Amino acid sequence: MDTDDFADVDPVIELRGVRKRYDTGGEIVEALKGIDFVARPGEFVAIMGPSGSGKSTMLNVLGLLDAPTEGVVLLNGRDVTDLSDEEMTLERKRSIGFVFQNFYLIPTLTATENVEVPTLFDDDPTAHDRAIDLLSRVGLGDRLEHRPNQLSGGQKQRVAIARSLVNRPRILLADEPTGNLDRETGRTILEEFTRIKEEDDVAVIxxxxxxxxxxYADRTINLVDGLIRTEEDDYGT
Incomplete structure (x- = not known):
C-alpha cells in the first residue's frame, strides 16, 4: 500500500519530541534525541539502524515498557506518557502485542497453552478457542499439543505471533523477528505480518x-545516533 493511503487515518501510536536519557554512572547517555513518529492501523513500519542507534529504546517507549525523559506518547489519541505502572500494564494488555527474536515460549507448555499465557489472569472463557483459532490461522492447527522442543524455529515464531494476537491488540511490536530464522522461514513470517496488518488492521512495527x-514494509525509517532519518517523507508527522 502506498504511504499516501494512510494519510487520512488517525495514528494508533505516536511519539512527539521524545527524548530518552540514561545515567550510566557518572555519564548521561541520550539514546533518543527528539523523536517524532506515527504508525497507523494496517501499516507495516520497519525501523533499521546500526547497533547502539536507539532502536531498542524506541521500541520500549512505543511498547510502554519505558517512559521518555521528555516528550509525549499518544496511544489511540490519548496521552499515556505519565501513567502509573499499573495503568501502563493495562494499556499494554489492551492494545499492544510483542514478538521477540528469541520467542520466549515456556518449555513445559503446549503451543496452545503458550498462546493462552497473556490471558491467564483473565476470566475469559473464549481464550482457549481463540488460541486454537490463531494457531490454525498461522498454519499450526496440527501442532496444538506440541511443546517448544517439538517445533522448528519458524513454528516457534508463529506460536509467538499467535500469542501476541490473543488479546486482539491494535499494535504488534516485533524485535528482530527474523533474526534467528533462515531466509525462507523469515519470508514466511513476514508474509504472516502482512496478512495480519491487512486482515486485522493491526499496525506492525x-x-x-x-x-x-x-x-514487506509500507515504510522504512532509519535510526542513527538517536535521530530518525527517513527514506521517504514521513507523512503526517
Missing part, C-alpha cells in the same frame, strides 16, 4: 537489521 523486512 518491526525493529530489524534484516533488509528483507523492508521489502
Amino acid at each position: 518491526a525493529v530489524t537489521h534484516d533488509s528483507q523486512v523492508t521489502k
Whole structure:
C-alpha cells in the first residue's frame, strides 16, 4: 500500500519530541534525541539502524515498557506518557502485542497453552478457542499439543505471533523477528505480518537489521545516533 493511503487515518501510536536519557554512572547517555513518529492501523513500519542507534529504546517507549525523559506518547489519541505502572500494564494488555527474536515460549507448555499465557489472569472463557483459532490461522492447527522442543524455529515464531494476537491488540511490536530464522522461514513470517496488518488492521512495527523486512514494509525509517532519518517523507508527522 502506498504511504499516501494512510494519510487520512488517525495514528494508533505516536511519539512527539521524545527524548530518552540514561545515567550510566557518572555519564548521561541520550539514546533518543527528539523523536517524532506515527504508525497507523494496517501499516507495516520497519525501523533499521546500526547497533547502539536507539532502536531498542524506541521500541520500549512505543511498547510502554519505558517512559521518555521528555516528550509525549499518544496511544489511540490519548496521552499515556505519565501513567502509573499499573495503568501502563493495562494499556499494554489492551492494545499492544510483542514478538521477540528469541520467542520466549515456556518449555513445559503446549503451543496452545503458550498462546493462552497473556490471558491467564483473565476470566475469559473464549481464550482457549481463540488460541486454537490463531494457531490454525498461522498454519499450526496440527501442532496444538506440541511443546517448544517439538517445533522448528519458524513454528516457534508463529506460536509467538499467535500469542501476541490473543488479546486482539491494535499494535504488534516485533524485535528482530527474523533474526534467528533462515531466509525462507523469515519470508514466511513476514508474509504472516502482512496478512495480519491487512486482515486485522493491526499496525506492525518491526525493529530489524534484516533488509528483507523492508521489502514487506509500507515504510522504512532509519535510526542513527538517536535521530530518525527517513527514506521517504514521513507523512503526517
